[in-house]
Every structure is written in C-alpha cells, then in structure tokens.
Amino acid sequence: MPEVTRDLLIVGAGAAGLTAALTAAEHGARVLMLTKGHAPDSSSWHAQGGIAGAVGDDDTATLHAVDTERAGRDLCRPSAVRVLTEEGPERVRDLIALGVPFDPELSLEGGHSRRRVSSVDGAATGWAVTSVLGRRAASSELIATSEATNVLALWVSGGRCLGVVTPDGPIAARATILAMGGAAALWARTTNPEGQIGDAIAIGFAAGAAVADLEFMQFHPTVLAGSRLLLTEALRGEGATLLDEKGERFVDELAPRDEVARAMVRKGSVRLDLRDVDRARFPGLMAEIEKAGFNPAIEPIPVSPAAHYTIGGVVTDLIGRTDIAGLYAAGESAATGVHGANRLASNSLLECLVFGRRAALAALDEPAAPSRPEAPPPAPPARVASAELREQVWRQAGVMRDPADLTDLARSPDPVAALVARFALARSESRGVHYRIDAPTTNQTLEGHFVLRPGQELTLEHWS
Numbered sequence: 001m002p003e004v005t006r007d008l009l010i011v012g013a014g015a016a017g018l019t020a021a022l023t024a025a026e027h028g029a030r031v032l033m034l035t036k037g038h039a040p041d042s043s044s045w046h047a048q049g050g051i052a053g054a055v056g057d058d059d060t061a062t063l064h065a066v067d068t069e070r071a072g073r074d075l076c077r078p079s080a081v082r083v084l085t086e087e088g089p090e091r092v093r094d095l096i097a098l099g100v101p102f103d104p105e106l107s108l109e110g111g112h113s114r115r116r117v118s119s120v121d122g123a124a125t126g127w128a129v130t131s132v133l134g135r136r137a138a139s140s141e142l143i144a145t146s147e148a149t150n151v152l153a154l155w156v157s158g159g160r161c162l163g164v165v166t167p168d169g170p171i172a173a174r175a176t177i178l179a180m181g182g183a184a185a186l187w188a189r190t191t192n193p194e195g196q197i198g199d200a201i202a203i204g205f206a207a208g209a210a211v212a213d214l215e216f217m218q219f220h221p222t223v224l225a226g227s228r229l230l231l232t233e234a235l236r237g238e239g240a241t242l243l244d245e246k247g248e249r250f251v252d253e254l255a256p257r258d259e260v261a262r263a264m265v266r267k268g269s270v271r272l273d274l275r276d277v278d279r280a281r282f283p284g285l286m287a288e289i290e291k292a293g294f295n296p297a298i299e300p301i302p303v304s305p306a307a308h309y310t311i312g313g314v315v316t317d318l319i320g321r322t323d324i325a326g327l328y329a330a331g332e333s334a335a336t337g338v339h340g341a342n343r344l345a346s347n348s349l350l351e352c353l354v355f356g357r358r359a360a361l362a363a364l365d366e367p368a369a370p371s372r373p374e375a376p377p378p379a380p381p382a383r384v385a386s387a388e389l390r391e392q393v394w395r396q397a398g399v400m401r402d403p404a405d406l407t408d409l410a411r412s413p414d415p416v417a418a419l420v421a422r423f424a425l426a427r428s429e430s431r432g433v434h435y436r437i438d439a440p441t442t443n444q445t446l447e448g449h450f451v452l453r454p455g456q457e458l459t460l461e462h463w464s
C-alpha cells in the first residue's frame with residue numbers, strides 16, 4: 001500500500017476543488033489537489049457573469065430559493081436548494097474577505113427576481129475567483145498541487161475508497177473528493193475546456209457509485225460559431241437581437257435558455273446583432289469577437305447553441321457523500337438535485353462554494369485507511385473524446401432528441417456517452433433542458449430523478 005501522506009485527495013482545481021482544499025487546510029488537514037491540466041483548463045476559470053447569492057438589501061434566501069425552483073421545473077431537491085440559498089450569502093462574503101474584487105453593483109440575470117449576481121468586471125468572475133483562491137492555495141503549506149496528472153480510476157477496497165489511480169501509480173488518502181467538473185466537452189459544440197468530458201461520471205460509476213440526472217445537459221444559446229466563446233445573456237439583456245437568414249427576429253431573446261436554443265436550432269443559421277448594444281460595457285468580449293475575425297459594430301455575428309452545464313453527475317447527499325465510503329463529490333461533478341431540470345444562471349459557482357466546503361468538512365471525519373487493503377487496480381487507458389465521438393454526441397443527444405438516435409448512442413463504447421443516451425431514452429418527456437421530439441410535453445408521472453447504480457436498472461427516485 002502506498003504511504004498515506006495526505007488526509008484529503010481532491011481531484012480538480014476549479015472553484016469546487018479549491019474551496020474544498022482551502023476549507024480542509026483551515027482545519028489543519030494535509031491536502032493534495034490533482035488536476036488533469038493547468039488552471040485555465042477548468043470551467044471555473046472561464047466563468048463569466050458571476051455568482052448568485054442573496055446579499056442585496058431587498059433580497060432573501062427564500063426569494064432566491066423560489067427562483068431556483070421555478071427554473072428547475074418541479075425537480076429541484078428542496079433540501080439542497082435550502083442549503084444553497086441559505087449558506088450562499090456567507091460564501092460570497094468569504095470571497096470578499098479573501099479579496100475578490102467584486103463590482104460595486106449586483107447584476108440582474110435571467111430567471112432572478114432580484115439583483116443578486118456578484119461579478120467582477122462584468123464577465124471576468126471565474127478568472128478572478130480562481131486566481132484569488134488559487135493564490136491562497138499555493139501559499140498554504142498544507143496544500144500541494146500536482147498538475148497534468150490524469151486520474152484514470154478510483155481505488156476501492158472492501159467498499160471503501162482509498163484513493164485514485166494515475167498513469168504514475170496509485171495515490172492514497174483518508175478521503176477523496178471528486179471536483180472534476182462536467183461533461184459538456186463531450187459534445188462537439190461546447191463552451192467548456194476540452195478536458196471536461198465527464199471523467200468523474202466515468203470513474204465514479206466504474207467504481208460502483210450511483211449516477212443521476214444525466215439526461216439534463218444545459219445548452220447555452222449564444223456561442224460564437226466555430227468557437228467556444230460564450231456570448232453572455234447580458235448582451236441580449238442590453239438589446240442584442242437574434243436574426244434569421246432573412247435578417248428577421250424570430251424569438252423573444254430573453255425567454256428561458258432552452259426555449260431560445262430550440263428556436264435557434266429550428267432556424268438553422270442564426271446571427272446575433274450587437275450593433276445597438278453599448279459595446280463599450282463588454283470590452284473583453286468585444287476584443288475576443290474581433291480576434292475571431294468579426295466586426296460586431298458593422299454586422300451581426302454568427303452564433304449557435306453549445307453544450308454548457310452538466311446538471312447530472314455522481315449522486316451525493318447534502319454533505320457530498322457518494323454511495324462509496326470515503327468518496328465525495330462536489331461542484332459540477334455532483335448530482336445533489338439542486339438544479340432540478342434546469343440550472344438557474346450563476347447558481348453553479350455558488351454550488352461549488354457551498355457544497356465544496358460541506359464536502360471538505362465531512363471528509364475530514366473519515367477514519368484512517370485499513371491496514372491491509374486490496375491492491376489498487378492497474379491504470380486503465382485514458383479516456384479520449386475523439387472528434388467523431390463528439391460529433392455523434394452533438395448529433396444524437398443535442399438540443400432536440402430523437403429516440404432512434406438515442407438508441408444508437410446508447411451502444412457507444414464511451415461509457416459517458418452511452419449513459420447520457422440511456423438516461424435521455426428513459427425520460428420520455430420534455431422537461432427543462434431535456435427535449436424529446438417524440439414527447440414534447442411534460443409527463444407528471446416522470447417527476448423525479450433517474451438514478452443508475454452499477455449492475456441495476458434505472459430507477460425514478462423522489463428526493464426531498
């Protein structure tokens with residue numbers, strides 16, 4: 001057995017991983033953080049608009065909870081929403097105390113009934129937050145980070161997680177937290193960094209953990225064609241319009257994301273007209289658009305929807321515990337049920353802060369590893385998402401889904417692609433971000449979370 005030199009192993013260095021690491025170190029734990037790539041390879045680093053949290057004078061956790069549940073289309077787990085919205089303001093204040101330079105005004109985003117989104121320079125929130133947290137972690141003697149370390153499997157012995165398996169061998173710890181982000185880069189059109197292909201789902205499920213809600217992939221409507229550049233909803237809030245091939249508007253630009261995305265897919269080719277927007281308010285984005293070869297002052301720019309946020313993941317309770325003792329999950333990797341069938345804008349960074357902290361505190365209570373464990377498994381080959389696979393997932397599990405396509409995708413050799421298809425087939429209705437062309441309405445009998453445990457059938461569970 002490799003020597004256990006760390007109390008806590010955290011896979012992932014985005015907002016969830018960094019929050020967990022700093023929380024554990026605050027309590028004197030020795031932490032090792034592993035990441036597949038480098039800092040800019042996390043979705044957290046790229047997050048734009050901000051972090052929701054009822055910190056305004058006219059706001060309450062209850063109002064935030066009502067908005068979250070409305071967006072989630074009758075599927076949010078109420079206890080998780082309570083935790084998120086009640087603990088959220090304190091976590092935002094923690095970031096202020098650490099020096100995150102939030103803008104003086106709170107922003108209003110789609111689906112929120114109050115101004116409650118804290119942002120940095122309008123659209124640089126993720127970079128600012130991960131930079132501050134990352135610097136803090138780097139200066140802690142209790143936190144070590146190993147970059148470019150691809151975690152390939154979990155090491156489970158006697159039903160207990162003892163650590164992870166990497167190409168360089170096993171790493172042991174008293175507890176392990178999966179903070180590995182989502183799976184949106186498994187789709188050809190995505191806003192996520194390319195490594196975000198659902199490794200937490202793949203290794204968690206392979207090791208025996210339950211997964212849930214994998215049919216719910218949130219698509220962002222306005223992503224610059226041919227790129228991963230997300231064009232924030234705030235642009236549409238400031239007057240940007242969506243135009244079809246004839247140059248005519250065809251949808252309420254401020255309708256929910258899933259409705260706008262479907263209207264765009266039905267049209268085929270769509271452009272975003274930024275000519276009437278005060279473009280000086282979005283200097284970074286305008287520079288990126290121009291770098292990509294477009295001039296938004298002169299002509300509308302081509303956009304299309306892209307896979308953006310993974311609502312499902314490894315099933316956890318409200319303190320991040322999975323089905324496997326000693327294994328936790330937090331952030332986009334976890335399925336707490338907090339987002340229901342549709343995530344409210346800016347609730348995901350908040351989820352990383354709230355549940356990342358909770359998971360770390362719970363993981364600190366794990367007992368020491370057994371003295372005579374089973375040997376770790378050999379390192380399996382790294383999972384790779386080829387361009388063909390990503391095109392197939394986009395085509396067969398995209399914005400509008402056909403059961404024949406899903407049946408085909410369910411036979412994919414890629415475990416996550418196949419799981420997404422199985423879940424999307426089981427949910428024979430349309431709800432939130434999941435749209436089935438053969439069942440375009442909501443079916444009340446499917447009000448629940450689809451859960452799959454290795455070796456069992458999919459079951460519909462009701463989470464309170």
Ligand SMILES: Cc1cc2nc3c(=O)[nH]c(=O)nc-3n(C[C@H](O)[C@H](O)[C@H](O)COP(=O)(O)OP(=O)(O)OC[C@H]3O[C@@H](n4cnc5c(N)ncnc54)[C@H](O)[C@@H]3O)c2cc1C
Nearest residue numbers: 012013014016036043044048049050151181331332346349
């Ligand atoms: C362009 C963009 C804009 C967004 N804007 C917002 C916003 O304004 N507000 C908001 O709330 N949310 C936003 N989101 C969503 C939000 O950023 C994410 O949900 C959140 O940051 C996820 O954080 P995380 O810590 O769970 O995962 P991530 O930040 O994605 O971090 C995952 C980590 O896991 C590591 N990893 C993955 N697989 C492996 C492996 N096999 N081995 C080792 N390491 C691995 C990665 O290298 C990375 O360090 C946005 C997302 C994107 C892509």
